[in-house]
Amino acid sequence: MRCEMVTAARTAKDAGGADGDGRAGGGRAGAGGEAAPGSALPRPLLRSALGLYLDLHAHPELSGHEHRTADLLAARLAEHGLTVTRAVGGGHGLVGVLRNGPGPTVLLRTELDALPVTEATGLPYASEVPGVMHACGHDLHIAAVTGAVALLAADRDSWRGTVLVVGQPAEETLGGARPMLEDGRLYERFGTPDAVLAQHAAPLPAGTVAHAPGGAPLMAGSIAADVTLYGRGGHAATPHLTVDPVLMAASAVLGLQPVVARETAPAEQAVLTVGSLRAGERGNITPDTAELSFTARAFTDSALDRLLTAATRVVRAHAAASDAPRDPEVTVTARSPALLPDPALTAAVRRAHEAALGEGRVLDAAPTTATEDFPHFAAGGVPTAYWLLGTTGLRQWRAARAGGVPVPPNHAPGFAPDVRTALPVGVTALAAAARQVLDAGPGGGSAGPGEGEGEGGGEVGS
Numbered sequence: 001m002r003c004e005m006v007t008a009a010r011t012a013k014d015a016g017g018a019d020g021d022g023r024a025g026g027g028r029a030g031a032g033g034e035a036a037p038g039s040a041l042p043r044p045l046l047r048s049a050l051g052l053y054l055d056l057h058a059h060p061e062l063s064g065h066e067h068r069t070a071d072l073l074a075a076r077l078a079e080h081g082l083t084v085t086r087a088v089g090g091g092h093g094l095v096g097v098l099r100n101g102p103g104p105t106v107l108l109r110t111e112l113d114a115l116p117v118t119e120a121t122g123l124p125y126a127s128e129v130p131g132v133m134h135a136c137g138h139d140l141h142i143a144a145v146t147g148a149v150a151l152l153a154a155d156r157d158s159w160r161g162t163v164l165v166v167g168q169p170a171e172e173t174l175g176g177a178r179p180m181l182e183d184g185r186l187y188e189r190f191g192t193p194d195a196v197l198a199q200h201a202a203p204l205p206a207g208t209v210a211h212a213p214g215g216a217p218l219m220a221g222s223i224a225a226d227v228t229l230y231g232r233g234g235h236a237a238t239p240h241l242t243v244d245p246v247l248m249a250a251s252a253v254l255g256l257q258p259v260v261a262r263e264t265a266p267a268e269q270a271v272l273t274v275g276s277l278r279a280g281e282r283g284n285i286t287p288d289t290a291e292l293s294f295t296a297r298a299f300t301d302s303a304l305d306r307l308l309t310a311a312t313r314v315v316r317a318h319a320a321a322s323d324a325p326r327d328p329e330v331t332v333t334a335r336s337p338a339l340l341p342d343p344a345l346t347a348a349v350r351r352a353h354e355a356a357l358g359e360g361r362v363l364d365a366a367p368t369t370a371t372e373d374f375p376h377f378a379a380g381g382v383p384t385a386y387w388l389l390g391t392t393g394l395r396q397w398r399a400a401r402a403g404g405v406p407v408p409p410n411h412a413p414g415f416a417p418d419v420r421t422a423l424p425v426g427v428t429a430l431a432a433a434a435r436q437v438l439d440a441g442p443g444g445g446s447a448g449p450g451e452g453e454g455e456g457g458g459e460v461g462s
Contacts, residue, residue: 089184137201
């Protein structure tokens with residue numbers, strides 16, 4: 001997820017969570033001795049999920065290179081009786097299938113990739129890969145989905161239907177979902193699901209989950225673009241004989257900043273960020289080219305189109321003002337629509353979460369300009385539900401609210417989920433949501449943590 005700090009619309013001051021420091025450990029009580037959510041989960045399941053999390057966190061892999069991560073997920077799914085298919089859509093995408101009689105099909109999606117971030121958490125299980133870190137929580141997502149599958153696989157008498165698990169590569173580059181769906185023919189090969197579910201780590205109190213209010217977007221859509229500016233290189237001592245692309249790029253970056261303020265209505269949320277600028281090798285050489293990358297984020301396709309058009313116009317104008325020998329190249333590298341969870345499915349999943357975790361731990365999430373390629377799974381009108389999973393220990397949360405050091409958000413070098421609380425809740429939330437979609441089996445669907453209310457299949461799409 002390309003994301004920033006996420007806030008809850010409803011205060012989380014009463015939400016429980018471990019009074020922790022973000023380090024992994026055994027299941028323990030939350031604040032004030034209250035039992036942590038998910039503490040009723042089997043200890044072997046939690047130990048297994050935690051072990052996987054620690055392994056993944058220490059060995060992160062960048063987008064498109066998730067071979068070891070995919071191997072570990074595939075092995076865990078196979079252990080629980082799922083039939084696993086690899087290289088779905090090319091790359092490292094995988095699908096696990098657990099069939100348990102006739103009934104609805106629910107798809108649980110998790111991401112595989114990490115980020116080009118140097119970890120600065122000081123954790124004993126910190127990344128061992130230089131310059132690469134699970135700074136967005138995908139390791140937590142993978143561990144949680146394996147725990148949820150373990151719960152469902154061990155209690156097949158309580159539900160009927162089919163569980164699909166999708167391990168998606170390249171989410172951070174917004175390039176993994178579409179190949180799985182289109183090139184990999186995901187729904188044609190494995191069946192169109194009745195619901196697609198996913199969750200995402202967020203700097204909210206550990207022990208909580210947060211949903212978008214009915215009908216509201218949860219995340220913005222985005223466009224990512226690369227720009228190449230062309231100059232004429234030469235000696236730094238003779239600037240009059242060159243066309244300096246470094247100066248051109250610097251000017252263009254500053255020129256892009258007013259685009260949102262002057263191209264977007266004040267009431268409309270939009271963001272444009274230049275996140276990368278590269279040019280030259282030595283201080284005494286004017287290079288021939290400069291490159292920059294930017295992302296534009298908004299909640300409608302028309303706003304995204306307008307931002308892209310304005311950004312292209314600005315870049316070309318600055319190149320022309322510098323008398324560039326040729327027009328710049330603007331290449332869109334990724335695009336994703338806004339994330340708008342299905343209102344009926346979201347309401348049903350929220351009720352399941354309130355039953356499993358307690359109403360006080362289920363919050364409202366304000367829309368965020370973070371972005372995801374998860375919306376592509378709604379192709380053809382498939383209902384989707386997506387919620388945020390709190391990861392911040394209570395002590396850290398309270399200190400930040402009191403004016404202390406801000407909580408490190410996703411993508412920050414110090415991002416460190418309070419795993420001992422967040423992981424059990426992630427397992428419980430996924431399992432409860434899946435049961436809400438699946439039909440009840442002869443066992444009644446009431447055994448074990450993660451129980452939804454009533455027969456889950458009757459709620460979806462109503």
